[in-house]
Amino acid sequence: MMHFASYRESDKHWIVDGYSDRKTMTGAIRDFGRWIRDNIDEGEGKLMIESGKDALLPFTENMRREWREYGPCYYFEMEEVPCASLYDEDTDEVTYEKGHWYLVASLIK
16 A cells, blocks of 8 residues: 655656555555556556566666756656655654555656
8 A cells, every 4th residue: 555645747757656555666666656657657567567676777877867967757666665744744743554665757748
């Protein structure tokens, strides 16, 4: 299950991030893909679910460089974390949830 998942949209792409409570990298990617499929774009979500980590992780280094040089491009990164957290500026409180992976992606429209 995804926690604190959200996205920001521009005219060329979406930036999506959130925490997955799945314990494996593959499970977290599929969890992220299901959230993207259900909330943003069915095709992008299915691609992420079906591709898995071997297809997605090579995007990390190459795309980080291309983003700086050319602007928005497809980008994917994930990091193992001890928990999921969300800071609310209005109340100055932090909410915690179970989370094992933080994932972020830039998806081209």
